[in-house]
Amino acid sequence: MAMSRLARSEAARGLLMVSPPALYALLLLAVPLAAILAFSFWSQDFLTIDFTPTLKNYREAFSEPLYMQLMLRSVLIAGSVTLATVILAFPIAYFVSFHVPPHRKSLWIFLITIPFWTSYLIRVFLWKVILGYNGVLNTTLQGLGITDEPLTFILYNANAVVITLAHAFAPFAILPIFVSLEKIDRSLLEASRDLGENHVMTFLRVTLPLAVPGIVAAVLIVFIPTIGDYVTPRLVGGPDGLMIANMIQTQFLKLNNAPMGAALAVIAMSIVTLIALFFLFLNRKYLRGRS
Template structure:
């Protein structure tokens, strides 16, 4: 029996070894390189010793860096809030009001935006939001506006609209899965006890679906903080976020040390926020047991 267990353990390690090496090469090694570069001195497009924390001190002291960091968090949080608020009713409708035989079709339709390139979808929003675009033409032709609205001129609003559309399917799917796990007899029992549909939703459905909501928040929040394409194409580079700042430091300023320090700082901020939501998720899951 002991030999059998030992052989199974060796077989397990052999199976796990290639993916582990692959993950180490593609994830751990680049991350370690960025961490190392962030504490080196950047000079003439290269990094060198001595080791220093001056890059982090500059990030904390310079207003431009702090402003971009706060803008990235602000935009990402608004995008996350908007996306989840829009995604929840869709997921609720599909879960509770669509027949089981047609739910797969609805989920298929929700994922249709993924059929086109992300850059194409972002570029199309320029046509919709820009000067003399679809929104402007419609408002003027109907007499609701006398002049061009040009939403694209407001970088933050246009970025929020574009990112909310781009990440909506990512929010719908986890919320839908969570709602599907809600036992329908619990809802019927609540209404049998005299609760209205609204109170049953607030006291039963919403708390039980919170793990899916928190998962949606993480899925949307983490990538939008570091989104590079949308601020560049929609904001025209006039409303940079942290990814645009990192690109500028790395490629234009050729300061790899500062670019790496900005990347590590952004990862730390995202990591802290993510840990908070993970702990909230554990609380909700633990409360359901």
């Protein structure tokens, strides 16, 4: 009886401790998501909202070619940004983990996070200056005689969005990969080399497989916010670089059609959720296969 009362009291204390953050998350996350979901089944005529449930918004979203084109472009751009970011982040994380002395690793991590010190908007505007028609990059290339005229494919298109977002989210990819590499038992690498494997095969057979959880985490951390970004496409993307988030913003703020914007947001969130669950499934299956 005493043990039972103790267990109940500990459970009650634990529930009491968890309740405030759970309530906070419920109010700030679940309630807005529920509101967006409800809005997606309503309709709006300028400022008048009709609360009658309807699937009109979803039918229009899937039948209108522009919406599906923006959705596909968003997935492709987010995928390209994720691929570029992870490929560029892995060598940096590997270098810091395996080649930087332990007493200097914290300094390197500190340096990696320096971009967070400046505003996201400032970084996007800087890339606009760098990639512009008369920007730093084109001026340098022309000054060195590498090009005769400014490059036009690096600004106001999808390429500029990928470049800018890859730079903005690089630290988010470096840190989880670095943590995953730090957890690798160095004796496994020594055992691999003692068994006759060279450095390349040791990396491919030992280091890279053990770093997969960190890579998957980096993919999710970069992909999920990237597909919903609307600031960067608006500033550096041009007509060919706009994404679904820009259309959602237009529906809410310019066309006074919140239900249509909500429906597009629900579809985008559903696609992101399915892709994230797919990566988590692959990661879980991979870890089970190695255990």
